[in-house]
Amino acid sequence: MITASAVSTLEQILSRYEPVIGLEVHGQLLTRSKMFCGCSADYIGSPPNSNTCPVCLGLPGVLPVMNRVAVEYTVRTALALNCEIPEHSKFDRKNYFYPDLPKGYQISQWDMPLSRNGHLSFTVDGEEVRCGITRVHLEEDTGTLQHAGDILQQARSSVVDLNRAGVPLMEIVGEPDLRSAEQAREYLVRLRQILVYIGVNDGNLEQGSFRCDANISLRRRGETELGVKVEVKNMNSFRAVQRALDFEIVRQGRLLDQGQPIAQETRGWVEAKGATISQRSKEYAHDYRYFPEPDLPPLQIGVDFVERVRAGLPELPQQLMERLQRDHGLSAYDAAIICAEREDARAFEELVAAGVPAKTAANWLMGEVARLSRESRTPLQRSGLGVAGLAALVKLVEGGSISGSTAKELLEELYLPGGDPAAVVRDRGLAQVSDQAELERLVDAVIAENPAAVADFRGGKEQALQRLVGGGMKATRGRADARAVTGLLRDRLAR
Amino acid sequence: MSRPTVADLGASLRRGETSPAELAAASRSALESLAGLHPVLRYTDELTERQAARAARSLAESPEKAGPLCGIPFAYKDVLCVEGVETTAGSRILQGYIPPYTGTALGRLLDAGAVPVAVTNCDEFAMGSSNENSAFGPVGNPWDPSRVPGGSSGGSAAVVAAGAVPFSLGTDTGGSIRQPASFCGVAGFKPTYGRVSRYGLIAFASSLDQIGPFARQVEDAAHVFTAMAGHDPRDSTSSPTEVEPVDEQLGRGIEGMRLGIPREYMAEGLEPGVRTAVESAFALLEKLGATLEEVSLPSTPAALSTYYIIAPAECSANLARMDGVRFGFHVDRPSLTDSYLETRGQGFGPEVKRRIMLGTYALSSGYYDAYYRKAQKVRTLIAEEFDRAFEKVDALVCPTSPIVAFPKGERSDPLSMYLCDVLTLPVNLAGLPGISVPCGLSEGLPVGLQVIGPRFQDARVLRVAHAYQAATPWHEAPPPPPPGAAGRPS
Numbered sequence: 011m012i013t014a015s016a017v018s019t020l021e022q023i024l025s026r027y028e029p030v031i032g033l034e035v036h037g038q039l040l041t042r043s044k045m046f047c048g049c050s051a052d053y054i055g056s057p058p059n060s061n062t063c064p065v066c067l068g069l070p071g072v073l074p075v076m077n078r079v080a081v082e083y084t085v086r087t088a089l090a091l092n093c094e095i096p097e098h099s100k101f102d103r104k105n106y107f108y109p110d111l112p113k114g115y116q117i118s119q120w121d122m123p124l125s126r127n128g129h130l131s132f133t134v135d136g137e138e139v140r141c142g143i144t145r146v147h148l149e150e151d152t153g154t155l156q157h158a159g160d161i162l163q164q165a166r167s168s169v170v171d172l173n174r175a176g177v178p179l180m181e182i183v184g185e186p187d188l189r190s191a192e193q194a195r196e197y198l199v200r201l202r203q204i205l206v207y208i209g210v211n212d213g214n215l216e217q218g219s220f221r222c223d224a225n226i227s228l229r230r231r232g233e234t235e236l237g238v239k240v241e242v243k244n245m246n247s248f249r250a251v252q253r254a255l256d257f258e259i260v261r262q263g264r265l266l267d268q269g270q271p272i273a274q275e276t277r278g279w280v281e282a283k284g285a286t287i288s289q290r291s292k293e294y295a296h297d298y299r300y301f302p303e304p305d306l307p308p309l310q311i312g313v314d315f316v317e318r319v320r321a322g323l324p325e326l327p328q329q330l331m332e333r334l335q336r337d338h339g340l341s342a343y344d345a346a347i348i349c350a351e352r353e354d355a356r357a358f359e360e361l362v363a364a365g366v367p368a369k370t371a372a373n374w375l376m377g378e379v380a381r382l383s384r385e386s387r388t389p390l391q392r393s394g395l396g397v398a399g400l401a402a403l404v405k406l407v408e409g410g411s412i413s414g415s416t417a418k419e420l421l422e423e424l425y426l427p428g429g430d431p432a433a434v435v436r437d438r439g440l441a442q443v444s445d446q447a448e449l450e451r452l453v454d455a456v457i458a459e460n461p462a463a464v465a466d467f468r469g470g471k472e473q474a475l476q477r478l479v480g481g482g483m484k485a486t487r488g489r490a491d492a493r494a495v496t497g498l499l500r501d502r503l504a505r
Numbered sequence: 506m507s508r509p510t511v512a513d514l515g516a517s518l519r520r521g522e523t524s525p526a527e528l529a530a531a532s533r534s535a536l537e538s539l540a541g542l543h544p545v546l547r548y549t550d551e552l553t554e555r556q557a558a559r560a561a562r563s564l565a566e567s568p569e570k571a572g573p574l575c576g577i578p579f580a581y582k583d584v585l586c587v588e589g590v591e592t593t594a595g596s597r598i599l600q601g602y603i604p605p606y607t608g609t610a611l612g613r614l615l616d617a618g619a620v621p622v623a624v625t626n627c628d629e630f631a632m633g634s635s636n637e638n639s640a641f642g643p644v645g646n647p648w649d650p651s652r653v654p655g656g657s658s659g660g661s662a663a664v665v666a667a668g669a670v671p672f673s674l675g676t677d678t679g680g681s682i683r684q685p686a687s688f689c690g691v692a693g694f695k696p697t698y699g700r701v702s703r704y705g706l707i708a709f710a711s712s713l714d715q716i717g718p719f720a721r722q723v724e725d726a727a728h729v730f731t732a733m734a735g736h737d738p739r740d741s742t743s744s745p746t747e748v749e750p751v752d753e754q755l756g757r758g759i760e761g762m763r764l765g766i767p768r769e770y771m772a773e774g775l776e777p778g779v780r781t782a783v784e785s786a787f788a789l790l791e792k793l794g795a796t797l798e799e800v801s802l803p804s805t806p807a808a809l810s811t812y813y814i815i816a817p818a819e820c821s822a823n824l825a826r827m828d829g830v831r832f833g834f835h836v837d838r839p840s841l842t843d844s845y846l847e848t849r850g851q852g853f854g855p856e857v858k859r860r861i862m863l864g865t866y867a868l869s870s871g872y873y874d875a876y877y878r879k880a881q882k883v884r885t886l887i888a889e890e891f892d893r894a895f896e897k898v899d900a901l902v903c904p905t906s907p908i909v910a911f912p913k914g915e916r917s918d919p920l921s922m923y924l925c926d927v928l929t930l931p932v933n934l935a936g937l938p939g940i941s942v943p944c945g946l947s948e949g950l951p952v953g954l955q956v957i958g959p960r961f962q963d964a965r966v967l968r969v970a971h972a973y974q975a976a977t978p979w980h981e982a983p984p985p986p987p988p989g990a991a992g993r994p995s
């Protein structure tokens with residue numbers, strides 16, 4: 011029927027098919043110690059297998075002891091995602107053999123997770139999306155492998171590092187409520203933002219402390235029955251998630267157009283190829299033989315505990331955005347940008363608290379500070395200048411002590427090394443020229459040196475005034491109060 | 506001094522007649538003379554020396570403060586981890602494995618000044634009832650070397666029966682302390698599940714395993730239990746409740762105590778000699794002032810199949826870590842799958858493989874509800890029936906094993922071997938304390954009387970057993986000297 015369908019574009023496919031996407035997110039918890047032993051959960055940079063003990067090495071005879079903070083963080087996450095917290099929960103063993111799994115089973119949760127039935131709401135292109143959260147549960151991370159070769163089965167040799175083994179890992183299973191790659195991406199952005207805000211995860215996709223797998227199927231628009239679902243792994247950035255899902259939509263759409271079946275399988279995103287490739291088909295699916303972990307008593311999550319965690323829940327991104335709009339008159343757009351990272355929002359509030367007007371604070375943060383932070387890969391909080399330094403600098407501008415352009419130069423100069431802006435201004439004589447007599451002398455000199463511009467202005471050319479102001483700024487290397495210079499010029503030339 | 510007790514040895518130590526090092530050396534030579542029975546897998550020489558010196562210091566510094574176990578030699582089962590001492594769980598797959606840490610229960614004994622001398626033979630990963638499943642060869646029963654000592658803690662039972670050490674440690678998952686104690690004519694105590702930490706015990710079945718002592722005297726077993734018992738933050742299944750002092754209970758007698766005889770435990774299948782010995786034990790308990798009545802535990806017949814689903818299911822996961830990647834035996838093959846298959850194929854013996862297969866099957870998708878979930882329900886039922894019985898009686902008394910020690914090689918059919926534990930494994934399923942004490946002979950071989958108590962009534966169980974021992978000579982009866990031997994080591 012549709013002969014050209016084999017080369018249909020994403021738009022054409024989306025016009026005929028509706029993607030059904032569900033995401034599974036794994037987030038390492040920012041606890042001090044691992045899930046079941048006393049080793050540090052901060053394993054990055056340790057020499058291989060040094061951040062280990064008999065428990066996380068899975069030696070014979072050892073037993074797990076549950077990290078209570080990890081349970082609290084998971085409950086905190088679940089509450090932030092509007093989940094129910096059942097009173098009874100338990101850990102289970104998920105059995106499979108792999109060299110990065112020291113015990114031959116992962117302690118996870120099967121049929122009684124710590125939480126279930128939540129949701130996350132957000133908007134994409136003005137459309138409200140509400141994605142269900144099936145469950146948030148707690149488990150332990152595996153070690154890491156490095157192969158001489160592509161995959162373990164064909165590798166000539168492999169080395170195991172168990173530094174990561176046993177790090178608390180939270181799994182957030184989303185319902186298949188997402189209908190486009192953009193929605194999937196936005197869901198992840200929002201979810202990551204929440205986890206970072208509530209202090210349970212550092213949101214680092216590159217290092218894998220925040221990881222995402224996707225399930226995606228296509229169905230003809232208007233149909234309710236679900237298509238065959240494909241699991242996509244190895245996506246290490248938001249961009250990769252969006253590209254991989256768009257790739258899958260096109261791949262599956264073209265197969266369906268040709269009347270070919272979709273194989274139920276796991277596919278991996280290969281960034282360099284810009285494509286997903288088949289990793290494992292359903293026939294090789296594991297039977298994990300879950301059963302209750304006999305080494306850990308079942309968990310009782312009391313109402314008191316849940317309410318205490320709920321009471322301690324910090325302000326969530328959505329609440330903060332609304333508050334910044336309400337209390338400080340920020341636009342929705344500015345509030346969203348300021349609140350994207352918790353650190354920026356915190357800096358904003360500190361600037362405002364230090365007496366900087368809200369709009370000014372937002373402009374500095376979204377403009378010059380954002381650029382420097384990006385270019386130097388150093389957020390304001392960790393820069394030498396810091397939030398207090400920025401506040402001091404902005405206040406010099408606000409008080410008329412220095413000009414805006416001087417302030418920008420100083421910000422650039424002091425951002426990394428730090429320093430007291432007021433002292434630098436004093437030492438170098440950078441203070442704005444605002445002395446009336448001095449300004450009058452300056453204006454007189456400008457008028458005398460630019461007869462052509464003066465004639466133009468007097469002849470009715472308003473722009474000529476800007477040339478004269480520019481001359482004044484140039485003569486003072488930007489230190490003159492531009493507004494005062496403009497006023498004086500008008501006065502003189504009107505006479 | 507033939508077959509000395511903890512108290513005997515402690516007294517000589519305090520009188521300065523001997524030293525911990527001398528006692529350890531005497532135990533070692535006594536153990537060496539048992540080589541024909543093969544109860545010892547290895548000696549702990551370096552640790553022995555260190556620990557003997559430590560005990561000697563404690564005794565010299567303050568003999569009063571040093572506890573009853575200070576300077577006393579002992580042996581322990583090859584499933585308990587001690588830093589620096591090879592521990593193999595009777596298996597080829599752990600050959601050469603040296604733990605870098607010491608388990609809690611054994612660590613507490615070391616802190617009490619006890620001196621380990623040897624690591625004892627056992628069934629591979631504690632799976633067996635005859636000690637014939639050890640990868641390093643079977644153990645002979647001191648009463649008749651052609652017969653089995655019981656299992657899986659056969660080596661630990663044999664060395665105590667032979668008098669080479671006054672006490673030893675075993676583990677009990679379905680009867681692995683009580684049944685060999687019965688076969689070898691010594692006391693063997695399995696504490697309440699959760700009373701002694703399992704940290705450092707190479708797991709067979711995590712929800713059933715428990716560490717306990719063998720001794721000839723119940724009070725010696727009580728001393729060892731007291732030293733090991735109590736909450737351990739490293740074992741989340743260990744109970745935080747206070748340990749009831751045992752000393753106060755021992756010697757109180759059993760006047761006025763109500764004892765129950767489970768009808769189902771006296772059913773057909775009991776050897777006549779066992780029945781006779783146990784029934785006369787009942788009569789004696791009555792004479793000592795207890796009232797005896799029959800109780801019923803109707804789900805008893807389901808216990809065996811319940812046990813043989815739960816224990817293998819847990820072991821199938823517990824033994825997955827023996828993969829040759831990080832420690833122990835390893836067969837190198839070009840592919841990972843082949844390395845796993847060969848390492849585990851050659852590393853595990855047939856009984857271990859059988860149980861891993863059983864457990865894997867019971868947990869498989871589609872079978873879980875029919876087997877594992879159902880077994881858990883029956884397990885709860887069995888525990889509830891015990892609870893109801895304990896509403897009427899203070900403790901239960903019954904045979905430990907329906908049979909006496911059988912000849913090596915007689916029970917090659919796994920099912921007939923599993924049946925050895927029908928009277929002990931319900932106690933593990935319910936997590937109760939149980940002890941076996943010698944109560945007579947049948948055809949010249951020891952018979953065991955089992956005392957079972959409610960959860961955490963470990964002291965009560967020891968009290969009943971102690972009262973029985975105080976009135977009977979059976980625990981004094983030594984095994985006959987082996988034919989042709991010059992005599993037992995003294």
Ligand SMILES: [Zn+2]
Nearest residue numbers: 047049063066
């Ligand atoms: Zn560790």
